[in-house]
Amino acid sequence: MNPSNPADPAVEIVRVRKDYGSAVGVADVSLTVGRGEFVTLLGPSGCGKSTLLGMIAGFVDPTAGKIIVDGADVTQVEPYRRDIGMVFQSYALFPHMNVYDNVAFGLRMRKLSKAEIDAEVRRVIEMMKLGGMEERRVRQLSGGQQQRVALARAIVIRPKVLLLDEPLSALDKNLRAQMQVELSDLHRKTGLTTIFVTHDQGEALSLSDRIVVMNRGEVQQVAPPIELYRTPANGFVASFIGEINALPAGRYEISGGEAALVLPGIGRLTAPARPEWRFGHGTEVRAFLRPEHVQPAGTQAGDAQAGEGANRISGVVAAHVYQGSHTITRVTVEGIGLVETRVTGAEIMAEAPVGAPITLTIDLGQAVLLGEG
Amino acid sequence: MTRRRPFFVTFLAPAVVTAVILAAAILEVLQYSVREFIPGSLDVGGFTLENFVRINRPIYWLVLLDTFYISLLTAVFSLLLSYPVAYALVRAKRDWVRSLLISLSITPLFTGEIVRTLSWMLTLGADGFVNSILRKLSIIDMPIQLMYTRFGVVVALVQFSMPVMIILLATAISHVDRDCEKAAANLGASPTAVFWRITLPLTMPGILSGVVVIFAWTMSAFSTPQLIGGGKVLMISNLAYLQGFSVLNMPFAATLSLIALVAALGSLALMKSATGRLEKRLAIH
Numbered sequence: 333m334n335p336s337n338p339a340d341p342a343v344e345i346v347r348v349r350k351d352y353g354s355a356v357g358v359a360d361v362s363l364t365v366g367r368g369e370f371v372t373l374l375g376p377s378g379c380g381k382s383t384l385l386g387m388i389a390g391f392v393d394p395t396a397g398k399i400i401v402d403g404a405d406v407t408q409v410e411p412y413r414r415d416i417g418m419v420f421q422s423y424a425l426f427p428h429m430n431v432y433d434n435v436a437f438g439l440r441m442r443k444l445s446k447a448e449i450d451a452e453v454r455r456v457i458e459m460m461k462l463g464g465m466e467e468r469r470v471r472q473l474s475g476g477q478q479q480r481v482a483l484a485r486a487i488v489i490r491p492k493v494l495l496l497d498e499p500l501s502a503l504d505k506n507l508r509a510q511m512q513v514e515l516s517d518l519h520r521k522t523g524l525t526t527i528f529v530t531h532d533q534g535e536a537l538s539l540s541d542r543i544v545v546m547n548r549g550e551v552q553q554v555a556p557p558i559e560l561y562r563t564p565a566n567g568f569v570a571s572f573i574g575e576i577n578a579l580p581a582g583r584y585e586i587s588g589g590e591a592a593l594v595l596p597g598i599g600r601l602t603a604p605a606r607p608e609w610r611f612g613h614g615t616e617v618r619a620f621l622r623p624e625h626v627q628p629a630g631t632q633a634g635d636a637q638a639g640e641g642a643n644r645i646s647g648v649v650a651a652h653v654y655q656g657s658h659t660i661t662r663v664t665v666e667g668i669g670l671v672e673t674r675v676t677g678a679e680i681m682a683e684a685p686v687g688a689p690i691t692l693t694i695d696l697g698q699a700v701l702l703g704e705g
Numbered sequence: 706m707t708r709r710r711p712f713f714v715t716f717l718a719p720a721v722v723t724a725v726i727l728a729a730a731i732l733e734v735l736q737y738s739v740r741e742f743i744p745g746s747l748d749v750g751g752f753t754l755e756n757f758v759r760i761n762r763p764i765y766w767l768v769l770l771d772t773f774y775i776s777l778l779t780a781v782f783s784l785l786l787s788y789p790v791a792y793a794l795v796r797a798k799r800d801w802v803r804s805l806l807i808s809l810s811i812t813p814l815f816t817g818e819i820v821r822t823l824s825w826m827l828t829l830g831a832d833g834f835v836n837s838i839l840r841k842l843s844i845i846d847m848p849i850q851l852m853y854t855r856f857g858v859v860v861a862l863v864q865f866s867m868p869v870m871i872i873l874l875a876t877a878i879s880h881v882d883r884d885c886e887k888a889a890a891n892l893g894a895s896p897t898a899v900f901w902r903i904t905l906p907l908t909m910p911g912i913l914s915g916v917v918v919i920f921a922w923t924m925s926a927f928s929t930p931q932l933i934g935g936g937k938v939l940m941i942s943n944l945a946y947l948q949g950f951s952v953l954n955m956p957f958a959a960t961l962s963l964i965a966l967v968a969a970l971g972s973l974a975l976m977k978s979a980t981g982r983l984e985k986r987l988a989i990h
Binding site: 389390391410411412413414415416417418420421422424425426427428437438441442485486489 | 882884885887888889890891892893894895896898899902903906907909
């Protein structure tokens with residue numbers, strides 16, 4: 333399956349646009365979601381991801397463009413005739429109904445027989461581990477249980493597409509991690525085409541088949557998580573996905589198989605050239621480096637990645653953030669600003685206390701290089 | 706160290722003064738209700754329960770029942786007419802529509818009760834607006850009787866109560882979680898189904914409090930039934946007025962007032978417990 337153009341599309345978004353007065357909510361977005369695919373719309377708040385989701389559900393009218401679900405153009409179809417399941421950020425459970433009635437609502441609207449409704453509701457309640465809670469008021473449920481009711485209510489109608497609008501954002505951290513696993517399980521079990529909206533890149537990376545990064549109403553990049561993390565298409569994607577150090581612009585030099593980045597006033601970083609670096613000799617490029625690819629010199633990890641004496645920059649330790657398995661150390665480097673390193677263990681806090689000088693090695697071979705413009 | 710007086714005690718003072726005066730007035734009414742009536746005199750005699758015995762006559766019971774009936778009709782029709790207005794007021798997409806609806810529904814609150822009642826008399830009279838229109842359109846030959854009827858009284862009372870009802874309903878409607886309505890639509894509910902199954906149940910607390918407030922309010926209506934009823938439609942306040950200021954039987958007027966008060970409070974308590982049970986069942990709040 334070609335990831336950017338699935339063979340069996342469940343949802344096709346064709347040059348969809350939404351203007352709010354003179355402001356642009358969503359700018360000519362095209363996207364195809366394959367059947368059974370889990371696609372995440374990722375971006376900061378106001379990037380248009382929720383508007384796009386609202387247009388798929390039918391709550392927002394596009395200014396232009398088409399939305400095709402299962403081959404049928406639904407752009408002008410009322411929301412209640414679209415057969416698209418949706419989980420809202422607030423869950424939007426019906427407070428005047430119990431769990432059973434909440435889950436049964438969509439089936440009752442479809443005028444199924446009582447027996448059919450009961451069988452389906454019980455099946456989904458079982459699947460979502462809500463057995464025994466049928467009679468409970470939704471207000472009496474915990475956040476995680478409410479979340480599961482919302483999911484149950486959306487999947488029981490066997491929707492053509494399942495839309496999830498930041499469904500995990502209201503949960504605390506542990507529950508969020510657990511629900512991520514459950515969402516993933518649910519997707520595997522049901523095989524439902526799922527479009528997930530979030531501003532949390534961690535959720536996006538762990539759940540998605542493909543991620544659509546959006547900013548200011550425009551799609552920045554569409555790619556599977558690993559590709560997105562390793563080869564972001566632009567500076568926005570690079571800084572939005574994971575932690576990253578943005579180095580100032582430098583000059584790219586290439587001779588033989590060896591590439592170099594000359595940073596005026598800072599130094600010269602080198603690495604074997606990578607095939608995707610198709611910059612001309614002397615062009616201006618910017619390097620983006622993950623914290624794990626910046627290491628203190630003198631350590632095994634640091635020397636292994638840069639080689640003795642090469643690719644080093646010096647600075648002063650500004651702060652340590654201890655994270656258990658690793659420590660994030662922020663180093664002030666003249667000409668760059670704060671550079672973040674991610675070092676295994678806790679030893680660095682004793683070896684290089686705040687205020688101490690430190691030398692960092694940089695693994696340019698792992699860096700993302702982007703040409704200007 | 707001296708304990709500091711909580712600051713809000715000072716703010717409570719005006720309320721306390723008002724409450725004390727009100728309690729004193731009610732006690733005075735209570736006191737009057739157990740006094741002997743001396744015909745032809747404003748002075749009252751000694752202690753008696755005669756006034757309460759006298760209540761137990763069909764004519765007075767009928768007035769009390771009629772008062773309940775008129776109050777109930779007013780509350781129900783006020784609800785039916787106000788809900789669409791409140792809904793439009795909250796949900797209108799355009800600002801000017803909302804502003805227009807707010808001013809149209811609230812302005813009547815700022816015209817006096819007498820002015821409003823007089824307008825209704827002009828509207829409902831034999832040569833009034835309604836009859837002239839109907840006659841011009843040749844729908845009727847003879848003017849229909851609207852003044853001095855229960856119908857006329859209820860029409861006027863409904864119009865008076867609508868601003869308050871609209872405010873209460875609009876508050877309830879504005880508190881409905883729009884996401885719940887969207888979720889229902891998403892699950893296949895047509896706009897009609899969304900209204901009956903989501904919006905209406907979720908606004909039930911507002912509907913109940915609106916009905917209770919208007920019912921209790923109408924129970925004590927005076928000038929509307931007085932002027933539009935013209936003595937042919939008597940509500941309990943009119944009866945008390947009649948006794949107190951025409952017959953000058955202050956003790957019996959006091960007894961009637963007391964009965965009216967107890968009836969109003971009693972029906973409020975009944976409705977409160979009913980709505981309490983309903984709300985618990987709905988478990989909205």
